[in-house]
Amino acid sequence: MEPGKIFLSEQRxxxxxxxxxxxxxxxxxxxxxxxxxxxxxxxxxxxxxLVPWGKLEVSVKEASHLLLIPITGDLFYQGENKDTREVNxxxxxxxxxxxxxxxxxxxxxxWDFINFLQIWIKDESIIENxxxxxxxxxxxxxxxxxxxxxxxIAASQKTLPFALSIGQFGGRSxxxxxxxxxxxxxxxxxIAGAFxxxxxxxxxxxxxxxxxxxxxxxxxxxxxxxLLCLELFAW
Numbered sequence: 583m584e585p586g587k588i589f590l591s592e593q594r595x596x597x598x599x600x601x602x603x604x605x606x607x608x609x610x611x612x613x614x615x616x617x618x619x620x621x622x623x624x625x626x627x628x629x630x631x632l633v634p635w636g637k638l639e640v641s642v643k644e645a646s647h648l649l650l651i652p653i654t655g656d657l658f659y660q661g662e663n664k665d666t667r668e669v670n671x672x673x674x675x676x677x678x679x680x681x682x683x684x685x686x687x688x689x690x691x692x693w694d695f696i697n698f699l700q701i702w703i704k705d706e707s708i709i710e711n712x713x714x715x716x717x718x719x720x721x722x723x724x725x726x727x728x729x730x731x732x733x734x735i736a737a738s739q740k741t742l743p744f745a746l747s748i749g750q751f752g753g754r755s756x757x758x759x760x761x762x763x764x765x766x767x768x769x770x771x772x773i774a775g776a777f778x779x780x781x782x783x784x785x786x787x788x789x790x791x792x793x794x795x796x797x798x799x800x801x802x803x804x805x806x807x808x809l810l811c812l813e814l815f816a817w
Contacts, residue, residue, distance in 0.1 A: 583781060584795045589618070591787035594629070601636040605629040607771070607789045621791045622767045622814045623743065626702035629787060632657075632689040640700075642683040645708040647742060648700065650675040650687070651810070653773060655696030658688040661713055673716035674731050674746065678708050699771075703744055703814070721750040721808070728757055728800075728811060745813040751775075751802035759798040765816035767793040770800075775807025784809075 595606040595613030604610075607627040609618050620626070625646065632638055642648075650659060652671050659675055660666045662684055669675045677685070689696045719729045728749040732742075747759070761768060769791050770779060777784045778801045784790060792798060800809070 584792060586780070586782070586790060586792040587621075588782060588784070589789035589791070591785060594787070601633050602638055603631040605787070620704075621769055622793075623704045624701070624769055624812065624814055625704050626700065627771060627789060628700040628702075629697070630700060631695050631697050632687065634689060634692050634694060636689040638687040640685055640687065642679040642681060642685075644681050644704055645706050646679055647703045647705055647708075647744070648675075648677045648679065649703070649746065650677075651699040651701070651748075653697040653699065655689070655691060655694060655698075657696055657698055658690055660686040660688065661711075665713070667713075667716065669716050672720060673718050674748075675716045676714045676742070678705070678712040680708055680711060683711055699810075701812070703812075705743055719748055721748065724749070726751050726755045726757070728759060743815045745815075747811045747813075748809070749811075750806055750808045751777075751800075753802055753805050753807070756799070756801045759800060759811055759813075761796055761798075761813055763816065764794065764796050767791065767814040767816070768795065768798055769812045769814065770798075771810050771812075773808040773810060775802060775804040777802055777807055777809060 589607045597604045606613050608620050610626045651674050656670045717731050719731050728747040731746045771789045772784045772786050780799055
């Protein structure tokens with residue numbers, strides 16, 4: 583079996599406050615575990631709950647790309663210049679930050695929590711902040727397929743150092759993810775349901791890192807099983 587590492591949901595670090603609960607796949611903030619070091623340039627995958635009307639203030643520690651992915655409920659993103667963008671279910675908001683940047687995430691609902699993912703990918707070549715329009719994907723129209731989520735980047739900017747795909751599958755549906763280069767690394771996070779991925783059984787909110795591999799075999803084991811896949815480029 584190819585080299586890999588499973589990050590179990592129940593072994594994630596937990597950080598709670600009056601406004602939010604964060605489940606951390608990797609070491610983040612005050613949480614540290616010697617077995618939860620970042621995977622390549624993927625430095626954080628935080629699964630967050632935010633209370634009704636909650637406002638989360640985030641400081642950026644190192645030059646990085648951020649992927650904001652709503653899971654339940656829409657959210658509002660506000661940058662340092664007070665620009666505010668709504669990010670809906672079925673969209674991914676991608677931002678590039680220099681170290682020391684700050685932004686806010688708002689829960690627009692007064693009656694319910696929202697759940698979203700913050701995914702951080704380090705990139706020391708970032709020299710200025712860039713905020714991209716949310717990139718949309720439709721899992722209903724593309725059921726049983728991995729959907730590439732690749733926003734258009736300004737011609738003056740280099741290509742993003744990763745590829746993102748998201749998909750929802752019915753039970754026993756199968757697909758194959760082919761890496762663009764064997765030198766690249768692969769990370770998947772199970773949003774809902776269960777999967778078998780290259781012979782490994784994966785449950786909701788589990789993560790799996792794989793490397794030195796050309797392709798990944800993915801089989802859904804439950805209805806409406808949903809996952810995201812990151813290919814981290816070896817630059």
